[in-house]
Amino acid sequence: MSWQIPLSDINFGVEEQAAVSRVLTSRWLTMGEVTQAFEAAFAQAVGARHAVAVTNGTAALHLACLALGLGPGDEVIVPSLTFVATVAAVRYTGATPVFADITSEHDLTLSPASVAAAITARTRALMLMHYGGYACDVPRLLALAAAHHLAVIEDAAHAPGATLAGRGLGTWGDVGCFSFFSNKNLTTGEGGVVVTNRDDLAERLRCLRSHGMTTLTLDRHRGHAWSYDVVDLGYNYRLDEPRAAMARAHLDALDEKLAALRGIVTRYRERLAAVDGVTLPFDDESVLRSGHFAFPVVLADAETRESVRATLLANGIQTTFYPAITELSIYAEAGREHPCPRAEDFAERHLALPLATVMTPEDVDLAVSELAAALGG
């Protein structure tokens, strides 16, 4: 389908193409100097001591759980409003995810009260997710974690370049995880990165990323090592050099991209403020430091959402919505044990509007006027 206004876009130019072709010419294709340079640049950009590039965001989350030693018998508190990989990563280790609700339709991130109510003697870790690129209530959640000796993992898949109090999201907890999947703001098709300020975790993450081996092929090629030992049950979660080159080029362009998306979100909010029957989550101040992964609006009920979706579709305007995890078949039972009514209510009533760098101010105005028309305004 060719959309008049697409939900999102991938914005890359000659820099990315040149960077990838330089790698191909170099004939060193995986985990080499380009990946190391990207890791250093990413760590610096978000303000972390270490960055470990990986195959995808799900692998980042899995490695984070493994590096923290999570396993069978451990409970990990997870948001009900997230992508399913946040929860699957916990399950891969044998640990049990326990769902917590969102704060409200105005703040779609983890509710500290809901987290507090979910803590038991078996709770070992808390998984934060910065929904849409908007920061969780990090100070209160970190205080809760500290009081109960919980490790903190941040799923920052929506949040590269986003900050809170001047500090990068993903760098507040023990480990932060990012995804470079196609629809993310920093993309390589598939890819991801884990960041941490802890030297012990960084060492474990690097080892587990590459089969639990003590040396890299690169070290052996350079003559720094000639053999290796295997000291842990590791994985092959490495990132390759062409993707690292693309990631680096996108990282260099990220601020500019976020500024463009911020302009679109600001115009949406100005125009939508005059439309009755639309709730805008988060506030104008949080827009300034968001990672702008999505622009969700909340409508009166599921029927209204459907009629708005259909009207926008008829005008070539693409929209989507994200289910709550506790509504998915595989987690329905866990959701009955730990109900998350606010997340499920939001999931039924929201619509994510187009948020793409190719959008013009007129595109925003058109989407808003069609939305208002669908609401009878």
Ligand SMILES: *Cc1c(COP(=O)(O)O)cnc(C)c1O
């Ligand atoms: C995209 C995403 C992931 C998974 O990342 P992949 O790179 O697709 O594996 C995890 N969590 C959230 C919140 C995401 O949006």
